[in-house]
Amino acid sequence: MKRREFIKISGLSLGAFALFDPSFGLIGEIPSEKNKRFPTYCEVCFWKCAGWTYLNEKGEPWKIIGNNDDPNCNGRLCPRGTGGVGMYYDKDRLKTPLIRINERGKQTFREASWDEAFEYIANKMKNISAKYGPECMALFTHGSGGAYLGHLLKAFGSTNIAAPSFSQCRGPREVAFAVTFGDIVQSPERTDIRDTKCLVLIGSHIGENMHNGQVQEMSDAIDKKATIITVDPRFSTAASKSKFWLPIKPSTDLALLLAWIHEIIYNEWYDKKYVEKYTFGFEQLKEHVKSYTPEWAYGITTIKPQIIVETAKEMANASPSVIIHPGRHVTWYGDDTQRIRAIAILNALLGSWGRRGGLYNPDKVHIPKYPSPPYPEPKKTWRDAFPGKYILAEEVLASGICDATIPSSERDCTFKGWIVNGTNLIYTIPDQKKTLNAIENLELLVVIDTMPMEITGYADVVLPECTYLERYDDIRNSPHREPNIALRMPAAKPMYNSKPAWWIAKGIAEKLGLGNFFTYKTIEEKLDWELTQIGSSLKEMKQIGVKKIKRESDDLYFLENQEIEFNTNSGKIELFSTALENEGFDPMPKYTEHEEPPEGYYRLIYGRAPMHTFSRTANNPNLTDLMDENSVWINPKVAKNWELKNNQYIWLQNQDRVVSTFSIKVRITERIRWDSVYMVHGFGHSDKRLTTAYGKGASDSELITKVLIDPIMGGTGMRGNFVTFLTENPN
Ligand SMILES: Nc1nc2c(c(=O)[nH]1)N[C@H]1C(S)=C(S)[C@@H](COP(=O)(O)OP(=O)(O)OC[C@H]3O[C@@H](n4cnc5c(=O)[nH]c(N)nc54)[C@H](O)[C@@H]3O)O[C@H]1N2
Ligand SMILES: Nc1nc2c(c(=O)[nH]1)N[C@H]1C(S)=C(S)[C@@H](COP(=O)(O)OP(=O)(O)OC[C@H]3O[C@@H](n4cnc5c(=O)[nH]c(N)nc54)[C@H](O)[C@@H]3O)O[C@H]1N2
Ligand code: SF4
Ligand SMILES: [Mo]
Numbered sequence: 001m002k003r004r005e006f007i008k009i010s011g012l013s014l015g016a017f018a019l020f021d022p023s024f025g026l027i028g029e030i031p032s033e034k035n036k037r038f039p040t041y042c043e044v045c046f047w048k049c050a051g052w053t054y055l056n057e058k059g060e061p062w063k064i065i066g067n068n069d070d071p072n073c074n075g076r077l078c079p080r081g082t083g084g085v086g087m088y089y090d091k092d093r094l095k096t097p098l099i100r101i102n103e104r105g106k107q108t109f110r111e112a113s114w115d116e117a118f119e120y121i122a123n124k125m126k127n128i129s130a131k132y133g134p135e136c137m138a139l140f141t142h143g144s145g146g147a148y149l150g151h152l153l154k155a156f157g158s159t160n161i162a163a164p165s166f167s168q169c170r171g172p173r174e175v176a177f178a179v180t181f182g183d184i185v186q187s188p189e190r191t192d193i194r195d196t197k198c199l200v201l202i203g204s205h206i207g208e209n210m211h212n213g214q215v216q217e218m219s220d221a222i223d224k225k226a227t228i229i230t231v232d233p234r235f236s237t238a239a240s241k242s243k244f245w246l247p248i249k250p251s252t253d254l255a256l257l258l259a260w261i262h263e264i265i266y267n268e269w270y271d272k273k274y275v276e277k278y279t280f281g282f283e284q285l286k287e288h289v290k291s292y293t294p295e296w297a298y299g300i301t302t303i304k305p306q307i308i309v310e311t312a313k314e315m316a317n318a319s320p321s322v323i324i325h326p327g328r329h330v331t332w333y334g335d336d337t338q339r340i341r342a343i344a345i346l347n348a349l350l351g352s353w354g355r356r357g358g359l360y361n362p363d364k365v366h367i368p369k370y371p372s373p374p375y376p377e378p379k380k381t382w383r384d385a386f387p388g389k390y391i392l393a394e395e396v397l398a399s400g401i402c403d404a405t406i407p408s409s410e411r412d413c414t415f416k417g418w419i420v421n422g423t424n425l426i427y428t429i430p431d432q433k434k435t436l437n438a439i440e441n442l443e444l445l446v447v448i449d450t451m452p453m454e455i456t457g458y459a460d461v462v463l464p465e466c467t468y469l470e471r472y473d474d475i476r477n478s479p480h481r482e483p484n485i486a487l488r489m490p491a492a493k494p495m496y497n498s499k500p501a502w503w504i505a506k507g508i509a510e511k512l513g514l515g516n517f518f519t520y521k522t523i524e525e526k527l528d529w530e531l532t533q534i535g536s537s538l539k540e541m542k543q544i545g546v547k548k549i550k551r552e553s554d555d556l557y558f559l560e561n562q563e564i565e566f567n568t569n570s571g572k573i574e575l576f577s578t579a580l581e582n583e584g585f586d587p588m589p590k591y592t593e594h595e596e597p598p599e600g601y602y603r604l605i606y607g608r609a610p611m612h613t614f615s616r617t618a619n620n621p622n623l624t625d626l627m628d629e630n631s632v633w634i635n636p637k638v639a640k641n642w643e644l645k646n647n648q649y650i651w652l653q654n655q656d657r658v659v660s661t662f663s664i665k666v667r668i669t670e671r672i673r674w675d676s677v678y679m680v681h682g683f684g685h686s687d688k689r690l691t692t693a694y695g696k697g698a699s700d701s702e703l704i705t706k707v708l709i710d711p712i713m714g715g716t717g718m719r720g721n722f723v724t725f726l727t728e729n730p731n
Helices: 002-010 085-089 114-132 146-156 164-181 212-223 253-266 272-278 282-288 294-301 305-318 336-349 398-403 432-440 454-458 501-511 523-533 538-544 578-582 636-642
Strands: 037-041 050-055 061-066 098-100 109-111 137-141 198-202 227-231 244-246 322-324 417-421 444-449 461-464 484-486 546-548 602-607 631-634 649-654 664-668 676-680 722-726
Touching: 037 538, 061 085, 098 114, 114 137, 114 417, 114 444, 114 461, 114 501, 137 146, 137 398, 146 417, 146 501, 164 336, 164 398, 198 305, 212 227, 227 305, 244 305, 253 282, 253 294, 253 305, 253 336, 272 336, 294 305, 305 322, 322 336, 398 432, 444 454, 523 538, 538 546, 631 636, 636 664
Parallel strands: 137 417, 198 227, 198 322, 227 244, 417 444, 444 461, 602 676, 631 664
Antiparallel strands: 037 050, 050 061, 098 109, 098 461, 484 546, 602 722, 631 676, 649 664, 649 722
16 A cells, blocks of 8 residues: 555656656565565665665575665665665676876776775875865765765865765755754755645655655655645646646746745735744835735746735645745755745745644754864865855855865965765766866865766776675764664675775775774774664664664644744844845845746756666666666657657757767657756766766756856856757767
């Protein structure tokens, strides 16, 4: 029963629109007891579902099944997590350390021993430290190994540790929520979808975005007759499950949000008691949105006034059990923090923050840190490269480190060495030319990866990490309704000459004379010490995989009339943001216009497919069986004008005359507006060592050359690019 429910939402049940074979749903059954199983948590995406790796008769990893006690997955993995064993078996894996012997990008490497690779890295790092200071080393990381490599970098004297999940992903929403509510959204999101009566999705394409627990909760909410309102220029899977689909003109969402705020205030549909008790700046907001009427928004968004009013009423009826979803990948148009501010304000007006069916208060376990000496105090940080800018960004900007690596007379801080762990920067940070220019200026580029992805081609040293099925990692400690932890342990010995990140970090530290920061002999020793501090042990966790720990107090939701001091300047929920005003930004969101596609061009928008994660799964043998290339969605009207046929291969050319390296299959569909085209991110791999993924589909990343920077927090807006079609091979 449960299994079917999930499939219902993850695949579109509209026959001809089927997105993927529904027989490939979630694996939830338990195989026979005689098979051995080992606890793990998934690394195919960052939802980090906990599960069990089972071995086959020959003692090899065979299948991965969700852990029933895990709140992130409730015993069921998504198609990608189920296909995770493909990462272990991928024949193209990196097999041994490599040192570059030729110019960058040429991929001429020689095999090296781990000791030789560590010696090389440590010598270069010492040189950089002596010449420029240790702060000129930066770490880019996305994934579990980051904890150990981050510890290494801080011990070395640099705090420049960046993840693309901030400046290329959820950064604007965290800043917008922090300035409004004094707290961030976090991951997994604190959205109480399970108990909501109305869920509003602004772009968020849950169901294609397969963040597991969230998809399950949305499916449950639909069964409980919750209203779903989806705002998307594309008829997404979520749209197909919605009572209202608002096919908005892309880039105009802020106008719709402001009109909703207008309606909710002027019709007095807001939660009066809540607004009075908890918020700051209501009268200013009321005045501010006076002219943002549904009729005004219609002219901008193409959404009819009557629909705007009707959907606003729908939200108000559900209040406070309503969620205007904060989104996750929100770096779209450069005014993203302000767009998410409008979302935060709507949630505040409807009283959903801190309420059942709205946004709950998550909690996590407090795990003491393994003893280690204090870190040296860095003399400078990435912020010195941007004086007076991006003050409200609470994390390091990956794109900012990139900018600050390119020498400029305006900056005295330039980076000289990068360690890149688990992020394919070439495909992840927009404006590839700039990323490559930055790389050209480096004295050291170390890449730690499992696969020969594009970024490894530019490395001086490539270090092969073993896959998540072959290693221990830090204890997973994700915030949730109930605090909980999960263990990842190896189910197999590392294949080839690959090693875990903790071992790599410790090895480099020892060569740098920083061995005192990694005093444990084995990772088991460290994990057991940490687990013992919170009343568990490695032995216990090996048996149960996931452990839930009781919340310290009953504060999942606000109590009736509870007095609350919010972590903002005014101590209230700030409808009028004093933090933004202090930094010289609009204290309340204003509508800003965005550039329109020129004649013959279409806005390039992109998203996820249920069976793939970014560019990291494109070579996975199990997942390419389900989908091995992307296609470009084109409206029938447009296809007719261009005389395009379904399944025809074409090339895309953007406004800066950049042409896709590979061709992409045409998919003609009413499900996309005529002014836009859509493609799934992560395809069009150009590294021939990826023997399955090479040349399959096209890459959105290479066509994103225009980047709309968010002035508030430095996020890289990627949806201001336009493409046209080439039917002959231009290359
Ligand atoms: N054009 C475009 N750009 C985007 C996006 C988009 O949709 N379109 N999405 C943005 C978003 S939301 C995000 S969060 C980022 C994601 O950005 P990334 O996390 O950089 O995504 P991937 O391209 O999948 O790169 C992951 C890398 O990690 C490697 N890897 C996988 N498993 C392991 C492991 O266990 N250990 C190590 N060391 N490496 C491993 C993979 O082989 C791959 O090289 O991209 C952002 N950039
Ligand atoms: N299967 C799978 N699931 C994933 C991931 C994955 O790689 N694979 N990655 C995970 C990560 S890190 C992230 S951040 C999330 C990202 O997933 P979301 O946060 O859901 O990402 P969005 O950018 O909202 O999603 C793209 C949607 O936005 C629509 N869109 C494009 N332009 C506009 C516009 O101007 N206005 C509106 N309203 N909509 C628009 C597109 O049509 C598309 O449906 O997914 C997560 N889940
Ligand atoms: S959502 Fe899927 S890919 Fe992501 S961690 Fe969970 S099972 Fe793995
Ligand atoms: Mo993301």
